[in-house]
Amino acid sequence: MVPLSWYLVLSAVLFTLGAAGVLIKRNIITIFMSIELMLNAVNLSFVAFSYHWKHIGGHLFVFFVIVVAAAEAAVGLAIIISVFRNRQTLNADDLETMKL
Amino acid sequence: MHLFLFLTFALIAVGCAVNLLRQRHPISSALSLIGVMGSLAVLYLLLGAEFIAAIQVIVYAGAIMVLFLFVIMLLNAGEEARTQRSKLARVLGLPLAGALLAQLSFVVWRQLGGGPEVEFGGFVGSTEALGRALFREYVLPFEVTSVLILVAIVGAVVLARKEVR
Numbered sequence: 605m606v607p608l609s610w611y612l613v614l615s616a617v618l619f620t621l622g623a624a625g626v627l628i629k630r631n632i633i634t635i636f637m638s639i640e641l642m643l644n645a646v647n648l649s650f651v652a653f654s655y656h657w658k659h660i661g662g663h664l665f666v667f668f669v670i671v672v673a674a675a676e677a678a679v680g681l682a683i684i685i686s687v688f689r690n691r692q693t694l695n696a697d698d699l700e701t702m703k704l
Numbered sequence: 705m706h707l708f709l710f711l712t713f714a715l716i717a718v719g720c721a722v723n724l725l726r727q728r729h730p731i732s733s734a735l736s737l738i739g740v741m742g743s744l745a746v747l748y749l750l751l752g753a754e755f756i757a758a759i760q761v762i763v764y765a766g767a768i769m770v771l772f773l774f775v776i777m778l779l780n781a782g783e784e785a786r787t788q789r790s791k792l793a794r795v796l797g798l799p800l801a802g803a804l805l806a807q808l809s810f811v812v813w814r815q816l817g818g819g820p821e822v823e824f825g826g827f828v829g830s831t832e833a834l835g836r837a838l839f840r841e842y843v844l845p846f847e848v849t850s851v852l853i854l855v856a857i858v859g860a861v862v863l864a865r866k867e868v869r
Contacts, residue, residue: 606710608819609812611747614714616808618740621721624801627793631784633730633776637737640768641721644744647756655751655827656820660837663829666756667838670763671849675856677768681775682863688779689866695785 611652618645632687632696636680643673706824709750713743728784730776734769741765752828 622645625638647666654662688694720739727733741764748757838846 605821605823606707606750607816608822609816610710610714611751611822612812612816612819613809614717614747616805616812617718618721619808620801620805621718621725623804624797625725627801628725628797629784631730631781633772633779633781634724634733634784637724637730637733637772640764641724641737641740644741644764647760648744648747651748651751651753651756652822654753654829655822658827660829660833663753663756663834664837664842666753667759667834668845668849670759672852674763674768675853677771678856678860679863681771682860684775685779685864694779694781 608652608656612649615645615649615652618642618648630696631694632684632699633694635696636677636684640673640677643669706750706822709746713746717743717747730781730784731773734772734776737772738765738769741769750824751822752825755829755831755834 619642622638622640622642625641626635629635629638647669650662650666650669652662654660654666684694687699691699693699717740720736720743724733724736724740727736741760745757745760745765748754748760
């Protein structure tokens with residue numbers, strides 16, 4: 605038997621690691637992956653609360669989050685490709701101006 | 705058994721997430737992220753979310769991560785360059801991340817205490833129930849999502865194409 609709060613604390617740990625990744629990583633692809641990690645952490649707490657309230661709504665929300673994450677990954681990676689084509693770098697520290 | 709499965713896959717998830725941060729090569733980070741997503745799928749199954757577990761593996765670990773690997777290989781991304789980080793970040797970074805974690809855990813603990821026990825099979829969000837809710841109460845968001853995906857496809861094609869000069 606596992607208390608529900610363990611799932612929520614695990615979700616908090618994964619979210620913190622994702623947030624730390626966004627701050628400490630320098631490669632924009634890895635930063636993007638850290639964002640996906642945070643999305644996954646939040647999904648876990650949605651599913652845990654769905655279990656808690658015995659309600660399917662949390663599962664539906666996770667479903668929509670996954671769909672939006674797929675769309676976001678497609679657009680984000682296209683932006684990364686376009687940035688790389690213009691700057692020839694993936695290092696977030698070298699990308700300081702928004703001008704092309 | 706539940707405790708054993710939870711601990712095993714929670715440890716794998718956290719270990720892979722830490723590995724994601726430690727690795728300098730994006731491919732290694734992507735593989736660690738797949739590990740996190742796979743173990744989260746098992747945790748979803750333990751919580752009775754069978755459909756979510758399936759699409760977690762198929763869409764997240766399958767489709768989205770393949771997209772990531774594709775872009776990493778397309779751009780030939782190498783090892784991350786070490787840059788001079790500010791001293792302030794080195795001193796404050798870890799304590800602040802710890803503070804965020806402590807706050808989140810504190811709120812969870814305060815609200816739930818130990819919380820109710822999770823029992824395998826205590827609540828099963830079957831695919832049938834999910835489909836019924838999706839096509840009855842949530843039909844409008846579902847349809848709007850299809851427009852969102854169409855916009856995302858067009859946006860991705862426009863952004864990633866070669867510019868004609």
